[in-house]
Structure formats: structure tokens, C-alpha cells
Amino acid sequence: QKEVEQDPGPLSVPEGAIVSLNCTYSNSAFQYFMWYRQYSRKGPELLMYTYSSGNKEDGRFTAQVDKSSKYISLFIRDSQPSDSATYLCVSYNFNKFYFGSGTKLNVKP
Amino acid sequence: NAGVMQNPRHLVRRRGQEARLRCSPMKGHSHVYWYRQLPEEGLKFMVYLQKENIIDESGMPKERFSAEFPKEGPSILRIQQVVRGDSAAYFCASSPTKETQYFGPGTRLLVL
Numbered sequence: 001q002k003e004v005e006q007d008p009g010p011l012s013v014p015e016g017a018i019v020s021l022n023c024t025y026s027n028s029a030f031q032y033f034m035w036y037r038q039y040s041r042k043g044p045e046l047l048m049y050t051y052s053s054g055n056k057e058d059g060r061f062t063a064q065v066d067k068s069s070k071y072i073s074l075f076i077r078d079s080q081p082s083d084s085a086t087y088l089c090v091s092y093n094f095n096k097f098y099f100g101s102g103t104k105l106n107v108k109p
Numbered sequence: 110n111a112g113v114m115q116n117p118r119h120l121v122r123r124r125g126q127e128a129r130l131r132c133s134p135m136k137g138h139s140h141v142y143w144y145r146q147l148p149e150e151g152l153k154f155m156v157y158l159q160k161e162n163i164i165d166e167s168g169m170p171k172e173r174f175s176a177e178f179p180k181e182g183p184s185i186l187r188i189q190q191v192v193r194g195d196s197a198a199y200f201c202a203s204s205p206t207k208e209t210q211y212f213g214p215g216t217r218l219l220v221l
Binding site for chain 1: 210
């Protein structure tokens with residue numbers, strides 16, 4: 001079992017929709033969680049960083065961690081075509097970063 | 110504060126040549142990670158370095174690949190005697206602490 005599992009998609013939504021991206025992780029010791037956005041042929045860009053459980057909001061983005069179910073979510077409100085990219089969930093533990101395989105999102109105008 | 114810099118952005122090599130990829134971390138960052146990404150695939154960890162030390166090289170192929178992060182200057186990922194299978198995007202990330210990281214734009218290596 002991979003340490004971080006993520007549905008690869010692709011996920012296609014209309015402009016303005018609320019997008020929910022999800023990951024699960026296997027190691028209950030994981031405390032640090034990140035979401036990255038990667039546009040085609042570009043480097044990943046850090047979107048959100050959370051520690052332990054709870055919610056964190058930044059503009060249209062909300063990151064949520066539920067440690068009891070080992071579930072990580074990223075919500076995008078009022079999605080825009082410019083949000084079309086691959087989204088990576090990542091966890092950190094003891095000098096190692098564990099990457100999900102990425103979910104490809106397409107927001108249609 | 111400039112972001113993570115990588116050069117060259119594109120590199121073409123013939124089989125058997127050496128490829129040298131450079132990464133300048135963000136100012137104040139002392140942790141550097143290298144990743145490889147094949148088209149339509151996820152990021153694969155290669156190596157984690159701090160200044161003058163290799164901390165974790167568990168993702169590095171045993172032969173032909175090496176990495177360094179000297180006291181002065183950029184981190185270097187070196188691939189000797191490149192083969193076609195080495196063609197990929199190589200990303201460097203730097204970190205101020207340890208729990209998060211910022212990526213560079215990548216170097217796209219093409220081996221002919």
C-alpha cells in the first residue's frame with residue numbers, strides 16, 4: 001500500500017463549481033500535510049500547508065485534515081478555468097515527503 | 110526573495126554523455142531535494158541533501174547518478190553516461206525547515 005493514495009482523475013467540472021479533491025494516507029504518525037498545484041510542464045507550486053487536524057482557509061481554497069480517518073481534502077470554491085492543473089497531496093514524516101500520484105482537474109468555461 | 114532556480118531549463122544530451130543539472134535554493138534554505146518526473150507520472154524522490162551532506166539517497170539509482178550540495182554554490186545532480194531512459198523532468202525543491210518545500214521550474218533532459 002502506498003503511503004499516500006490519490007485518485008488520478010481526471011476530474012472535469014464547469015466553471016463556478018465547488019471542487020473536492022481527496023487523499024488518504026496510511027501512517028497515523030503523519031502530522032504535516034501539503035497541497036501542491038502543478039501546471040503542465042511547470043514545477044509544483046505550494047498551495048496549502050497544514051499541521052495536524054483541522055481546517056485552513058486561503059481565499060477560495062480550504063484544506064482539511066481528518067486524522068481519525070486519515071483523510072486529506074482540498075476544496076476549491078468558485079472554480080476557474082485557471083484552476084485547471086494537477087493537484088498533489090503530500091505528507092511529511094522524518095525527513096521524507098510522501099506524494100500522492102496527483103489528480104488532474106479540468107475546469108470548463 | 111527569488112524562488113528556487115534551476116538551470117539549464119532544457120538539456121539535450123547524446124547517449125553516453127554526462128548531464129549536469131544545477132539547483133540554487135531559495136535564500137536561507139539549507140535543505141535540498143531532487144525529484145524525477147516522467148511524462149504523465151508522479152514525482153519520484155531521488156535524494157535529500159543539506160550543505161555538504163547527503164542525508165537520504167534511497168531514491169537514487171546505484172550507478173551513474175550522484176548529487177552534491179557544496180558549502181558554496183548550487184546543488185548539482187550529475188548523470189554520467191546518460192541513456193534514453195534518463196529522459197525526464199528533474200525538479201529540485203528547497204526547504205527552510207524540513208516540513209515543507211518549494212520547487213524550482215525543473216530541468217527537462219532529453220537523451221538522443
